[in-house]
Amino acid sequence: MTAENEASALAGTLADSVAGPVLLPGDSGFADELASFQLGLRHRPDLVVGARRASDVQTVLRLAGEYGVPVTVHNTGHGMRFSADGGVVLTLRRLNGVLVDPDARTARVGGGATWSEVMAAAAPHGLVPPSGSLGCVGAVGYTLGGGISLLARSDGWASDLVRSFTVTTEDGEEREVGPGDAEWFAHLRGSGPMRGEVVTEMTIGLLPEGRLQGGGLTFDIGATGAEGDPAVLHAFREWTAGLPGELTSTLRVMSFPDLDYLPPRLRGRRIARVAVALRGTREDAARLVAPLRKVAPVIEDTLAPMPFGEYGRVHAEPDSPGPFIGENLLVGSLDPAALENLARLTGPTMVIMNIRHLGGALLGPAAVPDTVRGRDAHYLVAAVAPVDPLVSLSHPAAAHDQASPGWALEPFGTARLGVSPGFTVGPRGRG
Numbered sequence: 131m132t133a134e135n136e137a138s139a140l141a142g143t144l145a146d147s148v149a150g151p152v153l154l155p156g157d158s159g160f161a162d163e164l165a166s167f168q169l170g171l172r173h174r175p176d177l178v179v180g181a182r183r184a185s186d187v188q189t190v191l192r193l194a195g196e197y198g199v200p201v202t203v204h205n206t207g208h209g210m211r212f213s214a215d216g217g218v219v220l221t222l223r224r225l226n227g228v229l230v231d232p233d234a235r236t237a238r239v240g241g242g243a244t245w246s247e248v249m250a251a252a253a254p255h256g257l258v259p260p261s262g263s264l265g266c267v268g269a270v271g272y273t274l275g276g277g278i279s280l281l282a283r284s285d286g287w288a289s290d291l292v293r294s295f296t297v298t299t300e301d302g303e304e305r306e307v308g309p310g311d312a313e314w315f316a317h318l319r320g321s322g323p324m325r326g327e328v329v330t331e332m333t334i335g336l337l338p339e340g341r342l343q344g345g346g347l348t349f350d351i352g353a354t355g356a357e358g359d360p361a362v363l364h365a366f367r368e369w370t371a372g373l374p375g376e377l378t379s380t381l382r383v384m385s386f387p388d389l390d391y392l393p394p395r396l397r398g399r400r401i402a403r404v405a406v407a408l409r410g411t412r413e414d415a416a417r418l419v420a421p422l423r424k425v426a427p428v429i430e431d432t433l434a435p436m437p438f439g440e441y442g443r444v445h446a447e448p449d450s451p452g453p454f455i456g457e458n459l460l461v462g463s464l465d466p467a468a469l470e471n472l473a474r475l476t477g478p479t480m481v482i483m484n485i486r487h488l489g490g491a492l493l494g495p496a497a498v499p500d501t502v503r504g505r506d507a508h509y510l511v512a513a514v515a516p517v518d519p520l521v522s523l524s525h526p527a528a529a530h531d532q533a534s535p536g537w538a539l540e541p542f543g544t545a546r547l548g549v550s551p552g553f554t555v556g557p558r559g560r561g
């Protein structure tokens with residue numbers, strides 16, 4: 131039997147046994163089912179199945195195994211690294227139930243729920259989940275890589291808050307994985323994206339909402355194409371070295387082209403923006419950020435008390451899909467020479483650099499063994515670059531070679547400790 135015939139026979143069997151949609155290429159809704167935040171890659175399966183309940187996942191994995199058809203798991207697409215060619219794509223977004231236990235301060239989170247969905251369920255109880263910079267990221271996909279939250283330096287790794295996972299194994303068996311299952315529990319907390327097994331539910335601890343101060347300080351460090359002033363970058367290094375754990379910050383450096391549609395203050399300028407999130411009072415925020423405010427004129431300052439529901443404004447990242455590639459380094463320190471280089475960065479491709487301040491509660495061994503990378507790191511340096519979707523969709527390795535922002539990370543390599551799997555996204559190179 132050809133692969134297509136196998137898929138079509140499997141589709142017939144699945145249509146009778148799962149609650150979610152079972153779609154073949156050409157069926158209405160096929161492309162929408164594969165919608166993704168990553169537009170530089172596109173799955174081209176022989177069959178797509180949308181799981182509506184955990185038993186759908188078990189049925190798909192068991193039957194696909196019997197038919198010898200490979201299965202690729204897809205949720206929001208933020209962490210996509212390859213395009214599946216053929217086989218079954220199993221989508222998880224309908225597994226988005228969230229059940230909060232306010233007394234235990236936990237949430238049972240469906241395998242396809244986003245952080246926004248968890249946030250919405252937790253908020254009425256005065257609780258918040260360990261979400262990252264953007265609410266549309268999948269809660270489980272994020273936590274599998276450790277999960278660096280908005281308040282990571284005070285709250286620790288998201289994966290440290292996990293109580294248990296409900297996992298369907300490759301052969302379609304359901305298994306509850308908690309601290310008693312040490313090897314699996316460690317694997318699921320930090321190793322990053324999985325192929326083969328599917329988490330249909332995770333139970334994770336929630337945190338008291340408390341008082342959030344959040345926003346960003348934006349500095350103009352020079353003209354795009356000219357050498358930028360590294361003063362703000364050096365100040366970030368010195369400032370972060372002395373900060374208490376309650377403040378978590380990220381430095382973003384990017385150069386804007388001289389294009390009409392951009393706000394005048396950004397057109398043709400190199401911009402450094404420090405995103406700040408803090409548990410505490412307005413006065414705490416003002417005191418802790420004062421040294422940074424003095425370094426250079428702040429062209430935009432949005433740091434203020436913020437309802438948790440608006441936390442996306444802290445990093446102010448675009449939440450619309452695009453074609454991109456992301457690479458990163460975990461480092462022990464920021465080399466001043468690398469910051470000098472970053473201020474005048476010009477290279478073969480456009481790149482956005484994000485330096486996340488780690489340390490604080492992220493440092494040191496886990497109470498329950500895990501596989502998180504970055505427990506000894508003080509910064510995560512992440513580089514994101516756009517890819518040409520026309521190249522990427524047909525030749526992902528060529529797109530990687532053309533657009534990989536790895537060159538922008540090299541100067542930081544002197545203090546390299548490793549790589550975070552969660553921030554390695556987009557088309558990969560060969561091998």
Ligand SMILES: Cc1cc2nc3c(=O)[nH]c(=O)nc-3n(C[C@H](O)[C@H](O)[C@H](O)COP(=O)(O)OP(=O)(O)OC[C@H]3O[C@@H](n4cnc5c(N)ncnc54)[C@H](O)[C@@H]3O)c2cc1C
Nearest residue numbers: 205206207208209210241262263268271272277278324329
């Ligand atoms: C714009 C942007 C912002 C980000 N911000 C942060 C941040 O602040 N902090 C942080 O730590 N990370 C962040 N990340 C990284 C993000 O956590 C990872 O890319 C994560 O893998 C995304 O998971 P997803 O389910 O949304 O994406 P998907 O691409 O749908 O999933 C990625 C992979 O995870 C696996 N997966 C997902 N769900 C399941 C499941 N239920 N069972 C089994 N496997 C599953 C699959 O292998 C899948 O291929 C960000 C990424 C982007 C693109």
